[in-house]
Amino acid sequence: MLTTNPFDNDKLREECGVFGIWNAETSSAVVALGLHALQHRGQEAAGITSFDGHRFHSHRAQGHVAGNFDKDDVIRALAGSAAVGHVRYSTTGETSLRNVQPLFAELSLGGFAVAHNGNISNAMKLRRELNARGSIFQSTSDTEVIIHLVATSTKTGLVDRFIDALKQVEGAYSLICLTAEGMMACRDPLGIRPLVMGRLGDAIIFASETVALDVVGATFIRSVDPGELVLVNGTDVKSLRPFGSVSARPCIFEHIYFARPDSIMDGTSVYSVRKQIGAELAREMPVDADYVVPVPDSGVPAAIGYAQEAGIPFELGIIRSHYVGRTFIQPGDQVRHLGVKLKHNANSALIKGKRIVLIDDSIVRGTTSLKIVQMLRDAGAAEVHMRIASPPTAHSCFYGVDTPERSKLLAGRMNLQEMTDYIQADSLAFISVDGLYRAVGEQAREAARPQYCDACFTGDYPTSLTDFTEAHAAEPERVETFA
16 A cells, blocks of 8 residues: 655654543534544544543544544444543554553543553553553553553542652653543643643633634633643632642644644744744745745745745745545555655746745655655756754654654764755755744753753753663663664
8 A cells, every 4th residue: 555645754743632521511522523623643543532420431443533533423422521532643552443542441439531642751661560560451552551550559539549640650741531520631740742721611621732622612721731730520620730840841843843833832823933933944044046935734834934034935836735645556666756746746837947945844754855855856946955944853752752763863864964965955954953942932942951842853851761761771782773
């Protein structure tokens, strides 16, 4: 099978999106709509668990929300006034139905469903310890570790057990948990992954992004703070801060690529930040050219900002088809090359003879950039100057983003000139780390206490990486390039 979106394999992918609602008559229908809005965060699988006051109901399926949750009988079966949902792209655990969230278990204190965005970086260590104590795992997902930690906690109440469990994990997590007692939403102490709260009538909603609130007609209340645990029971909303005070380090890549441009992240319009990134890039890395052309769709806002700052016309020099999914043509080199043009095609009448500034959000393996540059040259471009709206991605992510091992990251194994030669561009430049920080509203990156998690650019990881460290010690030659 040949995917006709050949550039998808050269993008960083968020692991998932979460959405939960408490006290709504049509809870599962609202959750399904919210998950539609978050589909960009995970496209492998989706699931919803609801609670009707007596029983929990779950439906999980591989594939998109559409086709799995747009049927009346599915929504009717997810009865109840409370529900939690999840869209998934796997970074830990195999792609199979047993790993599709929300995960659910009947604990001694009642049913417990959990939807998780992030990655537990000591999950393997905890799993080994839990196995040794008799825990039996039903999935290969790191999220299930949280359920077993809650189940085996010696604390008395469910909330205390949940807090006890979270104090044992490291890494990134935004969690929405549904129980018979109420709904719990929590963000890790560094706030690496996003989580917001809204209201729809008398219902309280939690979601990964504000765009999901917009789609269901809800009002944005605020972001869940880093390290905050919000408890909803009946009409009561209570905030706890059980993890002490830690300087937040939200993921800066949300602003670059992960979040939808119509979301508000950290109080700022994602679209506006991406335009500002483009403007900073134009100031830092100008080039004399005829047109600024984005790699659609993620490069568009930055390209607009670049064009406006540089005074160079913005043009759609690459046209993307939004109607191509998969084809069952037998793969071969020639067919793979043709498959590229099914998804993206150069606007030859515009490009021919012109000097092009090509804007993309990032370079991962470099295969996308190579194909796009070649596409523009085949269309007759006189020059192709590539400008990237993020610093070089030179390090792997361990916080819920699917990143290749470092040896497969172009910037992890090549310098700037080598990368330029590899993608066959006339020039290549990235925004600086400080330029990126200016674009998101900071003066510069504070070296002693960075304001964001930027480890994929700097290698400065804000938490311990227990599983990686132990694997590195056990098999240094095998995992050294994964650092």
